[in-house]
Amino acid sequence: MITLTVDALEPNMIVAEPVVTKRGQVLIKAGDKLTPQMIAKLTFYKIESANVEEPEPEEIPEPEQEVETETKPEKKESPSKEAYVSNQITYTQRLKASPKFQKFQSDYALNLTTLKEDFKIIIAGGGAECIDSMLKNCEALFKSKTALELLDMLGNMRNLEDPLYCHSLNVALISRCIGKWLQMPREDLNILTLAGLLHDIGKTQIPESILNKPGKYTDEEYATMKSHPVLGKKLLNDKGFDPRILYAALQHHERSDGSGYPRGLEEDEIDDFASIVAIADVYDAMTSARAHRDPLCSFQVINQFEQEGLKKFNTKYILTFLEHIANTYNNSRIMLNNAKTGRVVYINKSNLSRPVVQMDTGDIINLADSAFNDLYIKSIL
Ligand SMILES: [Fe+2]
Structure with missing residues (x-):
């Protein structure tokens, strides 16, 4: 029998002794084979470690092929805790199995539906009357989560339909995280969340054939795509929205070094909320799974921000x-x-x-x- 911390447990390990909460509730019986759900349960109950049967040496798979090839002979020892690591359930798998994530998924799906409705109302001429419902819907998503938990969950909410609405929701939540880290007051956090939700609303005015085109844009198509910030601001104009929401729609593709669009503004000319939404926008694009790569x-x-981005964003x-x-x-x-x-x-x-x-x-x-x-x-x- 060996004792492993919960993050080193993996499915199919056999539990050697019952796992009990501080109040004496038995979470897992001795002899049970661990499942991802059981591991998530242990995390949920803040259990730190569990005793599991030591697997037979032959059950431990050979490590993945390693880049470094060393000539020294491998010592054959009984598997240590560390030996499980290469085979252990990943952080992402644990996250996905957690009840918190599953609740997040259903709240997220609900948000997408209502966001679509809110966009429709705004496009049809409606305005600030949507604000309360948009914020209220979002609240469930960031409630009782740290910013990090939220970002991790978002990173695992890809491959969904409605990329525009998913992206808008993600940018809203990421922007809010940044606002929290900047210790903004609640009213500002709410405006920032709305700025993220609505930053790309102008894309609803771009023909679908261009918006969802899989290959490279022609110059003309690219010019059409680049009109979405101006179209977005037009949709939001004169409807009672906070001006920072309008700036975010108009300026989220501007870059501090003047390389952005539509106007090539520089850092001190770009509104603060637009600068924050711009970071959230790029972060969401980088962490999204793409056809040619997994999320980074x-x-x-x-590293990508450090390589290419620092001068482009508000320091x-x-x-x-x-x-x-x-x-x-x-x-x-x-x-x-x-x-x-x-x-x-x-x-x-x-x-x-x-x-x-x-x-x-x-x-x-x-x-x-x-x-x-x-x-x-x-x-x-
Ligand atoms: Fe955009």
Whole structure:
């Protein structure tokens, strides 16, 4: 029998001793085979560890092919806790199995339906009377969740129909997270959430054949696409919306270095809320699954922003955003691109996507050190 922390448990392990809550409620009986739902239940009840039967050595699969090939002979030992890691249920799988996520999924689907209705009302000439219902609907999604939990859940809500509505909802929630990190008052958070919800409403005026075109746009089509910020502001004009909501619709494709559209504004000319919505907009696009790739892991997203994005976004907001994301993954279990696993032990402030990691072998690797340029964090486990 061995004791494993809950995050090291995996389906099909046999529970060796009953798992009981502090109040004595038996959650899992001895002899039960673990399922993802059971593991989620343990997380839900904040159980820290469980005793499981030690699997037979032959049940442990060979590790995935590793990039590094070492010639020293492998020692055949009985499997340690760390040996399970390469095979353990991933962070995403655990998240998806949690009751919180399942509730989130149904609230999210409901939100999409009502958001569509609200868009219709606005397009038909309605306006600020939708505000209360839009905010109320969103509330269920961010209630009793940390910003990180919310971002993680959003990252797993892809592959749905209605990309425009999903994106609008995601941008609203991500913008709200940023607002919270900036310690905005509640009224501002609400305006920011609405700004995110409505930022792309102009896309409803773009012909579907262009909006959903799978391949590359022609110059003409691209010009049509780029008209959506102006069309969005027109739809929202003179309807009693807070001006910051209108600015977000109009300016969310403007970039601090003047490279954006429609007007090529620079940082101090772009409204604060539009700047925040712009970051949420790009983050959502990066973390969405695409036909040609899986969603990027958070450290890769941070890396992309660091590589290409810092000058394009408002410095204060982008740094707050990236620092919070990086810090929330401090102490997370990770896998590098060479398939070796370890834990993030220190976030480098000047190189957020390349923290210091302690490998399961005990080695400490500072990914910011040029000696480790070939390595990067591939996934969070
Ligand atoms: Fe847009």
